[in-house]
Amino acid sequence: MRVEGIPASPGYAEGPLFDLDQPPASYKAKASAEEEQAALVSAIGKAVGRLAALVETADGDAAGILEFHIAMLEDDALSGPALAAIGSGQPADAAWRAALDNEIAGYEASDQDYFRARAADLRDIRDQVLRALSEDSEAATPPGAILYGDDIAPTRFLETDWSIGGGIALKRGSTASHVAMLARSRGVPMVVGLGDEAETPTGAALLDAERGGIIFSPSPAEIETFRRSASTFADRQGAARTFLTEPAVTKAGTSVRVQVNIAYPSDVDGIEIESCDGVGLMRTEFLFGKTLPDEETQYRAYRKVLEWAGDKPVTIRTVDAGGDKPVPGFTVEETNPFLGLRGIRLSLKRRDIFRVQIRALLRAAIHGNLKVMFPMIATPEEYSHAAALFAEEQAALAAQGVAHRLPPLGIMVEVPSVALAPEDFADVAFLSIGSNDLTQYVMAAARDNAAVAHLNAVRNPAVLRLIAAITAFGRERDIPVSLCGDAGGDPAAIPALLEAGLRDLSVAPAQLAMAKAAIADIPV
Amino acid sequence: MSASAEATVLITHAVGLHARPSVKFTKLAKSFAAEVEVAVAANGPWFDAKSIVKVMAAKAPKGTMLHIRAKGDGATQAVKALVDLVQRDFDEDADHARSA
Numbered sequence: 001m002r003v004e005g006i007p008a009s010p011g012y013a014e015g016p017l018f019d020l021d022q023p024p025a026s027y028k029a030k031a032s033a034e035e036e037q038a039a040l041v042s043a044i045g046k047a048v049g050r051l052a053a054l055v056e057t058a059d060g061d062a063a064g065i066l067e068f069h070i071a072m073l074e075d076d077a078l079s080g081p082a083l084a085a086i087g088s089g090q091p092a093d094a095a096w097r098a099a100l101d102n103e104i105a106g107y108e109a110s111d112q113d114y115f116r117a118r119a120a121d122l123r124d125i126r127d128q129v130l131r132a133l134s135e136d137s138e139a140a141t142p143p144g145a146i147l148y149g150d151d152i153a154p155t156r157f158l159e160t161d162w163s164i165g166g167g168i169a170l171k172r173g174s175t176a177s178h179v180a181m182l183a184r185s186r187g188v189p190m191v192v193g194l195g196d197e198a199e200t201p202t203g204a205a206l207l208d209a210e211r212g213g214i215i216f217s218p219s220p221a222e223i224e225t226f227r228r229s230a231s232t233f234a235d236r237q238g239a240a241r242t243f244l245t246e247p248a249v250t251k252a253g254t255s256v257r258v259q260v261n262i263a264y265p266s267d268v269d270g271i272e273i274e275s276c277d278g279v280g281l282m283r284t285e286f287l288f289g290k291t292l293p294d295e296e297t298q299y300r301a302y303r304k305v306l307e308w309a310g311d312k313p314v315t316i317r318t319v320d321a322g323g324d325k326p327v328p329g330f331t332v333e334e335t336n337p338f339l340g341l342r343g344i345r346l347s348l349k350r351r352d353i354f355r356v357q358i359r360a361l362l363r364a365a366i367h368g369n370l371k372v373m374f375p376m377i378a379t380p381e382e383y384s385h386a387a388a389l390f391a392e393e394q395a396a397l398a399a400q401g402v403a404h405r406l407p408p409l410g411i412m413v414e415v416p417s418v419a420l421a422p423e424d425f426a427d428v429a430f431l432s433i434g435s436n437d438l439t440q441y442v443m444a445a446a447r448d449n450a451a452v453a454h455l456n457a458v459r460n461p462a463v464l465r466l467i468a469a470i471t472a473f474g475r476e477r478d479i480p481v482s483l484c485g486d487a488g489g490d491p492a493a494i495p496a497l498l499e500a501g502l503r504d505l506s507v508a509p510a511q512l513a514m515a516k517a518a519i520a521d522i523p524v
Numbered sequence: 525m526s527a528s529a530e531a532t533v534l535i536t537h538a539v540g541l542h543a544r545p546s547v548k549f550t551k552l553a554k555s556f557a558a559e560v561e562v563a564v565a566a567n568g569p570w571f572d573a574k575s576i577v578k579v580m581a582a583k584a585p586k587g588t589m590l591h592i593r594a595k596g597d598g599a600t601q602a603v604k605a606l607v608d609l610v611q612r613d614f615d616e617d618a619d620h621a622r623s624a
């Protein structure tokens with residue numbers, strides 16, 4: 001059974017599942033509060049000692065993380081509340097857990113990715129001390145295993161022997177976590193966001209961290225297919241590295257622009273701007289994760305990416321909530337969400353929220369080469385309404401004397417109505433084909449339904465014909481056309497896309513080298 | 525008599541006063557006898573600059589005006605040294621700044 005997730009570090013791993021969420025052994029209470037306090041102090045000391053030993057063998061990034069953990073553990077401000085709670089009658093383990101959970105909640109509440117991601121470090125620190133307290137030599141990770149659980153502690157990652165393979169599969173997790181960063185730099189395959197399973201899977205599994213998924217209890221046929229993909233991946237990866245820093249050119253010498261898709265502002269921290277032609281799609285839904293972000297938070301997020309990109313273009317998509325991406329306090333419950341109030345439809349309905357994003361974009365525009373596009377456009381009126389809101393907010397900012405710039409405004413081509421009658425959209429600044437949604441709407445096959453996955457094929461002639469028509473329309477009217485769906489980074493789909501006339505693709509950062517290598521092989 | 529000093533500095537490091545810079549910042553603060561505090565707003569709240577737990581809790585991203593004040597022996601030197609560290613982007617090279 002295959003479960004889909006988000007690739008955090010590309011690669012393939014095959015091995016037994018190792019449950020990261022096993023409950024730790026229990027702690028034995030001491031006779032007095034003084035003994036409890038002494039036990040906690042000694043457990044913290046033990047955890048520091050273990051970390052110090054790990055620092056010896058760690059390289060730059062890993063050592064930096066460990067030193068941060070040590071500094072936190074050695075700070076009395078961290079143990080103070082726990083020691084006080086023990087004084088008033090709590091056992092050491094409960095007191096420590098409560099004190100750290102309180103700190104963790106503070107990080108989780110942060111409106112910034114970076115600080116939110118530090119919650120995982122705090123959990124790690126908490127568990128190291130709990131482990132030392134219970135004197136439990138926790139089950140060691142077997143080499144070559146696929147570590148499966150809610151989230152993973154950086155120390156667990158560092159203590160694991162990755163030399164003979166293995167990988168990480170997380171139900172939650174984040175592509176911005178320390179472990180994701182370490183996994184990318186060490187080439188350990190990792191997938192996040194797999195979600196919960198009804199029953200905890202056991203036994204062997206196949207981790208596909210190239211596309212982002214895991215297969216539990218695989219059949220012999222699945223194993224064979226998987227091994228083939230893994231081996232071609234290894235070959236392609238080896239060959240592709242040489243292409244990463246070069247501009248993409250086909251066998252016939254045709255230049256192809258290759259941009260990247262990003263979801264979090266911090267994604268750009270791991271990408272060399274020299275290796276791509278800009279950002280073809282920056283999603284903004286992440287900012288709308290748990291709460292609605294204020295203008296300042298959005299402004300800072302957009303500005304970070306624009307400054308990183310320098311004079312290369314950054315195409316930011318206005319919030320595409322709804323469908324399979326609900327946002328509390330914004331989206332509505334629907335029986336058929338993919339065909340409901342999502343993307344620009346929702347933004348035009350909730351203009352108060354949309355205007356905040358528009359102001360943040362207008363202000364951020366002065367920091368780079370910004371382009372803005374609207375998702376799920378179906379009619380020319382939706383585009384004009386959205387563009388009118390930009391003009392209104394621009395006038396308001398000008399009246400207030402706030403620095404801003406009006407970026408070129410374009411649309412996503414993902415609703416078939418646009419692909420079939422593009423002449424109604426001749427006044428947009430650019431067109432960006434969202435191949436995932438375009439395919440699901442043309443084929444009437446939901447993206448999130450495995451039972452119809454075989455229909456969800458971008459290489460179906462009907463989908464390719466629409467892509468070719470849009471590309472031809474753009475060339476005729478001098479409107480730039482690009483593609484930012486998953487197909488753009490899929491070496492198997494790239495030949496068909498270039499044959500359809502596309503010369504501008506946007507891909508996941510991890511697929512950059514492979515996409516360029518695939519392009520170099522195409523004779524168009 | 526006891527000296528006191530105060531200064532404000534803009535955080536220009538890519539992700540702000542985060543994990544690794546906080547380690548350096550608090551280590552440097554601890555090397556002075558003076559009592560040192562930081563805040564992300566002029567009117568506080570003020571955090572102990574020698575406690576990494578408190579400094580991290582200030583959650584100061586890039587673009588924050590960091591307020592630093594010190595009281596006691598070496599207060600002036602402490603504030604100057606910490607301001608310099610922030611202005612040097614915590615001595616993090618581009619490689620580290622990217623992957624942090």
